[in-house]
Amino acid sequence: MNEVVQYFSSQGLPAIPVMIGYMLVISLIILGFASLYAGITSVVERKIAGRIQSRIGPNYIALKGFLQFLADGLKNLQKEDIIPDQADKPLFRIAPYIVFTGMFLAWVAIPFGPQLIPADINIGIVYIFAVASLNVVGVIMAGWASNNKWSLIGGIRAAAQIVSYEIPSALAALIVIILAGSLSMQDIIKNQGVWPHQWHVTHDPFTAISFFVMFTALLAEGNRTPFDIPEAESELVSGYNTEYSGFRFLLFFFAEWANIYLTGAILTALFLGGWNTPFPMYLPFFGNPIEITGALIFITKTLILSFIIIQLRWTLPRLRVDQLMIVCWKYLIPIAFFNLIGILIWLLVFPKGNLWAALALTFLFGLLIVLFFVRVIRNMIRMKAKPDLNFLP
Numbered sequence: 001m002n003e004v005v006q007y008f009s010s011q012g013l014p015a016i017p018v019m020i021g022y023m024l025v026i027s028l029i030i031l032g033f034a035s036l037y038a039g040i041t042s043v044v045e046r047k048i049a050g051r052i053q054s055r056i057g058p059n060y061i062a063l064k065g066f067l068q069f070l071a072d073g074l075k076n077l078q079k080e081d082i083i084p085d086q087a088d089k090p091l092f093r094i095a096p097y098i099v100f101t102g103m104f105l106a107w108v109a110i111p112f113g114p115q116l117i118p119a120d121i122n123i124g125i126v127y128i129f130a131v132a133s134l135n136v137v138g139v140i141m142a143g144w145a146s147n148n149k150w151s152l153i154g155g156i157r158a159a160a161q162i163v164s165y166e167i168p169s170a171l172a173a174l175i176v177i178i179l180a181g182s183l184s185m186q187d188i189i190k191n192q193g194v195w196p197h198q199w200h201v202t203h204d205p206f207t208a209i210s211f212f213v214m215f216t217a218l219l220a221e222g223n224r225t226p227f228d229i230p231e232a233e234s235e236l237v238s239g240y241n242t243e244y245s246g247f248r249f250l251l252f253f254f255a256e257w258a259n260i261y262l263t264g265a266i267l268t269a270l271f272l273g274g275w276n277t278p279f280p281m282y283l284p285f286f287g288n289p290i291e292i293t294g295a296l297i298f299i300t301k302t303l304i305l306s307f308i309i310i311q312l313r314w315t316l317p318r319l320r321v322d323q324l325m326i327v328c329w330k331y332l333i334p335i336a337f338f339n340l341i342g343i344l345i346w347l348l349v350f351p352k353g354n355l356w357a358a359l360a361l362t363f364l365f366g367l368l369i370v371l372f373f374v375r376v377i378r379n380m381i382r383m384k385a386k387p388d389l390n391f392l393p
Contacts, residue, residue, distance in 0.1 A: 026118045030107045038257035039069030045257075045310045052314045079246040084147060087243065091145035095138045096244065096251035102134030103255040103262065110265045111185045113275045113295040124185035125173055128266065129166065132221070135255070136162045139230065139240050142252075146243040154239030157321065158230035162221050164328045169217035171336035172210040175343050176200050176270045179207070189274030197355060201271040204350075205361040206342040211271045213336050218266065220328070222259040225313035229324055264305035265298075272301050 043058060043066060050057025058065035083089055109124040111117040121127050136159055143155020177183060179200060180191040192199050201211045220227035231239035241252045268274055275294035282289035319327065350357060 026108075030104065030118060034104070034107060034258045034261070035254070037261050038254050039073065040066075041257045041260055041306065041310070042069050042072070042253070043067075044307075045313070048310050049314045073250065076250040077247055079249075081246040081248060082243075084243050086147045088145040088147070091141050092243075093248070095142035095145060096248040097138075098141060099135050099138035099255045100251045102131055102138065103258050105131040105134070106262055107258075109185055110262070111189060111269060111274060112298055113291050114186070115290050116275075116295050117186065120184065120186050123183040125177065125183050125188070125266075125270070128185075128262075129170060129173070132262070133162070133166065135221075135259075142244070143240040146240070148243050150236040150238075151240050151242045154230040154232075154236045154242070158223065158240060161223070161227065161229060161324060164325065165217040165220040165227075165332070168328065168332035168336045169214050169221065171333070171340055172214035172217065173270060175207055175210045175339055178343060178347070179203060185269050185274075189269055189276065192273045192276060194273065194276045194278045196273070198276075199271060199273040202358065202362075204343065204346050204358045205365050206339040206346060207271065208362050209335065209365065210339045210343075211267065213332055213339070214270070215263075215267060216327075217332060218263040219309065219312070220324070222263055223256065224260070224309060226316040226319050227324060228313075228318060229321055232318060234318075260306050260309050261302060263309060264302035267305055268298060268301040274298055 046068070047057040047065070058068035061068045061071045083092055106128050108118045109121050109127050111120070111124075139158040139162075140155045143151045143153070143158070146152070176188060180188040182188060182191075188200075196202055200207050202208065223230055230236075231241070233239075236242070241249060244252065275291070275298040277291070277294045277297045279293055280291050281293045283292055284290070
């Protein structure tokens with residue numbers, strides 16, 4: 001941003017109007033990219049769901065259903081905006097916009113490339129976690145203002161879930177912050193290398209485990225299956241958005257689909273090398289070279305993670321509320337604390353890193369996990385093979 005302002009200031013333009021114009025242009029670019037991504041993701045998710053459930057999915061609106069999101073968006077814009085008579089109307093109206101604002105502001109600190117970042121904030125990761133927490137406020141507000149017991153239960157569940165899972169995600173991010181020595185998203189990416197063995201996820205066994213801890217926690221914070229308890233259709237009709245319709249109803253799902261990209265982008269930046277590329281290609285922009293291949297690599301990594309997130313929704317069953325809390329407080333948080341202590345010991349023993357020790361311990365951890373699941377599956381097979389004599393005549 002400073003480089004753009006300096007460039008136009010050197011051309012004789014006043015700084016303040018340039019800053020305002022820059023922020024408006026960047027906001028429109030972010031909104032356009034997020035809207036396009038959310039729309040395409042909605043179609044891809046429905047296509048994947050159709051394939052998994054042995055059906056076709058959307059296939060009518062242009063290009064075998066690819067433009068279905070445009071038809072759905074226009075349909076929602078034309079629907080009547082109904083507000084229940086007994087609802088708290090001001091809070092009911094503003095709740096979807098708060099959820100959308102929390103999602104939108106988080107995009108500001110997402111680095112698409114070495115120079116392609118809306119705002120290189122020196123506390124970028126803290127900023128992202130802070131503004132993303134606005135979703136909790138919007139969801140609780142929607143549940144309360146609807147004056148519907150199902151919506152209220154969904155809002156309360158969302159509050160308990162999102163606040164709880166922020167702890168393991170923050171602890172997992174703290175490990176990366178210790179390695180990079182900075183809170184800036186760009187500095188965290190620069191601390192990693194081009195090749196996979198130079199990424200944070202392969203730095204040592206504790207960062208590898210932290211990657212999966214953060215992946216699970218961010219899924220829960222985004223209300224994605226198997227953690228979609230606030231929207232459990234089989235229990236709460238539609239949860240906190242039951243009473244919404246039209247454009248406001250669309251905003252909740254817009255934020256959810258855009259959050260899929262945010263989840264993938266955060267994981268890519270913290271653990272998977274970000275925009276680092278072995279084959280840089282530059283294009284001039286306001287006199288400065290902008291790396292294009294780095295942005296393409298960053299987006300590709302994020303889209304792969306987005307595909308995995310969508311795949312999980314239609315693969316795993318939904319957890320119960322008690323299981324949701326157990327996963328967080330009895331598993332993820334203790335594991336995150338164990339990783340935090342482990343990384344400190346690792347840095348004391350190997351201050352410059354040790355690739356072979358990291359690979360050996362990671363292989364050992366992976367082998368233990370595989371043996372654990374083999375034992376669980378073997379016990380399940382034995383239980384099914386053993387007849388239950390209580391049901392015999």
